[in-house]
Amino acid sequence: MNKTVVVSGLMLFSLFFGAGNLIFPPMLGYTAGQHLWIAMLGFVVTGILLPLLTVIITAYYDEGVEGAGNKVHPVFGLIFAIVIYLSIGALYGIPRAANVAYEIGVKSIFPAAGYWLLIVFSLLFFILVYIIALNPSKMAATLGKVLTPVLLFVIALLSLFTIMHPERALQPAHGKYIHAPFVSGLLEGYFTMDLVAALAFSVVVVNSFKYAGITDKKQIVISIFKAGIISSSLLLLIYLSLAYMGGTSSAHAFKDGTDILTYQSLRNFGSLGNLLFAAIVLLACLTTCIGLVNACAEFFHKIYGKISYQRWALIFSVMGFCFTTLGLETILSLAVPLLIFIYPVSIVLVLLSCVQVIIKGRSKYLFILPAAVTLLFSVLQIIAEQVGWFHGFYNMLPLSSLGLAWLVPFMIFSFIGFIMDRVIPASRVAA
Known part of the structure; x- marks a missing residue:
């Protein structure tokens, strides 16, 4: 070394x-x-x-x-x-x-x-x-x-x-x-x-x-x-x-x-x-x-x-x-929504990039669908943090109490995206 x-x-x-x-x-x-x-x-x-x-x-x-x-x-x-x-x-x-x-x-x-x-x-x-x-x-x-x-x-x-x-x-x-x-x-x-x-x-x-x-x-x-x-x-x-x-x-x-x-x-x-x-x-x-x-x-x-x-x-x-x-308190209060928004999708993109190394072939929908649904659930979490009546609805989602409500939808839509990449012809995607 x-x-x-x-x-x-x-x-x-x-x-x-x-x-x-x-x-x-x-x-x-x-x-x-x-x-x-x-x-x-x-x-x-x-x-x-x-x-x-x-x-x-x-x-x-x-x-x-x-x-x-x-x-x-x-x-x-x-x-x-x-x-x-x-x-x-x-x-x-x-x-x-x-x-x-x-x-x-x-x-x-x-x-x-x-x-x-x-x-x-x-x-x-x-x-x-x-x-x-x-x-x-x-x-x-x-x-x-x-x-x-x-x-x-x-x-x-x-x-x-x-x-x-x-x-x-x-x-x-x-x-x-x-x-x-x-x-x-x-x-x-x-x-x-x-x-x-x-x-x-x-x-x-x-x-x-x-x-x-x-x-x-x-x-x-x-x-x-x-x-x-x-x-x-x-x-x-x-x-x-x-x-x-x-x-x-x-x-x-x-x-x-x-x-x-x-x-x-x-x-x-x-x-x-x-x-x-x-x-x-x-x-x-x-x-x-x-x-x-x-x-x-x-x-x-x-x-x-x-x-x-x-x-x-x-x-x-x-x-x-x-x-x-x-001051630290002001910085933390301003940054929390931003971090809630970007962190889950960052994890998703890294994990999907690892999957792409292992599997071969097209991965268009494998990235688009999970990233989109993860961003959606991140936005829902931000709304739940700010709006009282929405907080109760958000807490009904699986793993929401852990701040991981995006995890189950990510796994589901990753599987759907993987299937779509192999079912939909490449010519139609390119078109």
């Missing part, structure tokens, strides 16, 4: 490992208790394997996010890609990560600070993001050789101290993890929304190999598979450590994973605990924002080349700064 693969694998890990990935596993472990390992198995399926599959499939087709949507229709593909990059970029992903870095990594150290500290922090944060993202050919080296090892060292330090000196044994599960630990873990990994990020990050990783002089498509796919294994192995190790950290935490009134990590940092390192935890959060959010700015700038430069990559990187850094100053 050559140096480029290892560095790219470390870079991919750092891109995926943001604030959400840091705080989900500890709370899962705390709630799942003795069912921790079953719950983590579900979490791994949607939080690691599905994003890994997305990176490999996107690299295999070498078409990026737009290519996945083009299988439905070229216009849909372009609109879908723009919405994806805006949602994971300036409108949600970038400002969310920056805000979490501020709320957990800075504000926790200076609790009396006012709004101006957010302004100053955001300005410095995005200047650093822009400087590193400015040269994409060197980004893999910056993240893979410098920031990722530091991030891994800090997380490993906290994890090892906790594992070697657990506060208590795993306790009985409570809440949703009592009767359905695997499904609950599955949904927890689903809500990380790493699959959407993977659609964009795959392009970043592909470009890192191209910058290294690898141009053969087959070799790139093989290299990305190896880099993905490195990234996934690190994510698995970190997730299990963080979950165990939560599972062995004493019975305090923890409201989320942030509380657990702060508590364990203070328990193991005393007054230095806040600084350690702040360093973890800042590094995790910084590496994610760098990757998102790079991915967004690469995409928009591709579709509108009159503006240089460097100028697009500046645009997204400035937009990230502006949206960050709105």
Whole structure:
């Protein structure tokens, strides 16, 4: 395994490992208790394997996010890609990560600070993001050789101290993890929304190999598979450590994973605990924002080349700064409907692309029908979230309580689309 693969694998890990990935596993472990390992198995399926599959499939087709949507229709593909990059970029992903870095990594150290500290922090944060993202050919080296090892060292330090000196044994599960630990873990990994990020990050990783002089498509796919294994192995190790950290935490009134990590940092390192935890959060959010700015700038430069990559990187850094100053609560309230709309169809397009690799022949309706019905049910969920009387009707749909009302219609219409592609003559489709 050559140096480029290892560095790219470390870079991919750092891109995926943001604030959400840091705080989900500890709370899962705390709630799942003795069912921790079953719950983590579900979490791994949607939080690691599905994003890994997305990176490999996107690299295999070498078409990026737009290519996945083009299988439905070229216009849909372009609109879908723009919405994806805006949602994971300036409108949600970038400002969310920056805000979490501020709320957990800075504000926790200076609790009396006012709004101006957010302004100053955001300005410095995005200047650093822009400087590193400015040269994409060197980004893999910056993240893979410098920031990722530091991030891994800090997380490993906290994890090892906790594992070697657990506060208590795993306790009985409570809440949703009592009767359905695997499904609950599955949904927890689903809500990380790493699959959407993977659609964009795959392009970043592909470009890192191209910058290294690898141009053969087959070799790139093989290299990305190896880099993905490195990234996934690190994510698995970190997730299990963080979950165990939560599972062995004493019975305090923890409201989320942030509380657990702060508590364990203070328990193991005393007054230095806040600084350690702040360093973890800042590094995790910084590496994610760098990757998102790079991915967004690469995409928009591709579709509108009159503006240089460097100028697009500046645009997204400035937009990230502006949206960050709105505050985390405002960003989350504005972004939730958008994410409900795009995430299910993103999963559908990735899964169908995997099916297309296995089966041969035409796949026109295999993509159009499931994508259309999934978008319909996503719209219904958004309406149900906003309109009280419709909420009761929506809850009658299978799996709606889990936010997966689209799943059964997707499977049904995928089968119908598969049959139609083999029954309807190609000449009629072309006509």
